[in-house]
Amino acid sequence: MVSFKELGLVNTREMFAKAVKGGYAIPAFNFNNMEQLQAIIQAAAELRSPVILQVSKGARNYANQTLLRYMAQGAVEYAKELGWENPQIVLHLDHGDSFELCKSCVDFGFSSVMIDASSLPYEDNIALTKKVVDYAHQYDVTVEAELGVLAGVEEEVASEVSHYTKPEEVVDFATRTGCDSLAISIGTSHGAYKFKPEQCTRDPKTGRLVPPPLAFDVLKGVEEQLPGFPIVLHGSSSVPQEYVDMINKYGGKMPDAVGIPEEQLRLASKSAVCKINIDSDSRLAMTAAVRKDLYENPGHFDPRQYLKPARDEMKKMYIHKIVEVLGSDGKA
Numbered sequence: 001m002v003s004f005k006e007l008g009l010v011n012t013r014e015m016f017a018k019a020v021k022g023g024y025a026i027p028a029f030n031f032n033n034m035e036q037l038q039a040i041i042q043a044a045a046e047l048r049s050p051v052i053l054q055v056s057k058g059a060r061n062y063a064n065q066t067l068l069r070y071m072a073q074g075a076v077e078y079a080k081e082l083g084w085e086n087p088q089i090v091l092h093l094d095h096g097d098s099f100e101l102c103k104s105c106v107d108f109g110f111s112s113v114m115i116d117a118s119s120l121p122y123e124d125n126i127a128l129t130k131k132v133v134d135y136a137h138q139y140d141v142t143v144e145a146e147l148g149v150l151a152g153v154e155e156e157v158a159s160e161v162s163h164y165t166k167p168e169e170v171v172d173f174a175t176r177t178g179c180d181s182l183a184i185s186i187g188t189s190h191g192a193y194k195f196k197p198e199q200c201t202r203d204p205k206t207g208r209l210v211p212p213p214l215a216f217d218v219l220k221g222v223e224e225q226l227p228g229f230p231i232v233l234h235g236s237s238s239v240p241q242e243y244v245d246m247i248n249k250y251g252g253k254m255p256d257a258v259g260i261p262e263e264q265l266r267l268a269s270k271s272a273v274c275k276i277n278i279d280s281d282s283r284l285a286m287t288a289a290v291r292k293d294l295y296e297n298p299g300h301f302d303p304r305q306y307l308k309p310a311r312d313e314m315k316k317m318y319i320h321k322i323v324e325v326l327g328s329d330g331k332a
């Protein structure tokens with residue numbers, strides 16, 4: 001048993017309370033590799049932004065859970081080296097799908113876990129979430145739960161349809177489970193193809209897809225039922241068209257990739273939404289930069305040659321999100 005506190009990590013409790021009060025949101029960035037982690041920590045340390053490092057099932061399969069945990073521990077030390085005296089870094093399990101997995105992360109030094117039982121019937125979701133909460137809280141690890149179903153694909157999390165969260169259920173759910181935060185479904189979606197072209201309109205000037213707006217009425221309904229309770233948005237990459245264009249220009253093929261417009265996320269950040277998950281945008285930044293470098297420099301064969309610009313591009317993207325979208329800079 002390793003406590004996250006020994007690793008210099010923090011849980012989400014205080015961070016979320018401040019974010020809800022302060023009208024901003026904490027970035028939750030997924031990581032699978034060193035360059036991504038360096039970019040996240042550099043951006044957060046320079047801006048003094050609290051940050052949540054997320055580990056998904058796909059990341060665990062790709063990189064190994066043990067290695068990722070030690071990388072997060074290293075990230076805390078790295079942040080201190082960068083001059084961030086008191087780093088506010090959370091290590092969070094993204095989309096935990098069983099009690100055993102959540103328990104193993106709690107025991108191993110994660111400071112926060114998500115139990116996603118949103119695909120189960122309501123009463124089963126409550127029972128499993130409560131079981132995880134009861135265990136995690138013994139060690140002061142915070143728990144995110146989910147109510148409602150998101151559309152789209154996030155690694156092994158796949159759903160064809162989305163079911164908005166029902167505001168009339170949230171008080172009962174939060175009270176009976178004791179969860180610390182709640183991921184809700186208001187129209188965000190996992191992946192780089194969040195909406196089918198037929199769900200969108202097209203901007204006549206640019207020919208770009210314009211996605212349907214988020215269901216802010218549902219968010220408002222949830223906030224009215226649970227005033228001040230920390231709300232989480234998954235699937236909130238904006239799929240920057242500059243990266244899609246770069247990818248397509250340098251040999252890639254990503255037609256009609258579309259995300260959540262940043263002005264809507266900016267609006268959400270000012271509400272009870274206090275954690276916004278961003279994964280695809282980092283993948284796009286990295287791929288765009290790697291493709292460009294290799295296209296322009298056919299002789300490059302040292303991975304450091306093309307991963308350095310990739311890391312720089314990701315850092316630029318993280319800084320942009322923290323400052324221009326979430327407003328979490330200077331809060332840690």
Ligand SMILES: [Zn+2]
Pocket residue numbers: 095154157190234235277
């Ligand atoms: Zn998710």
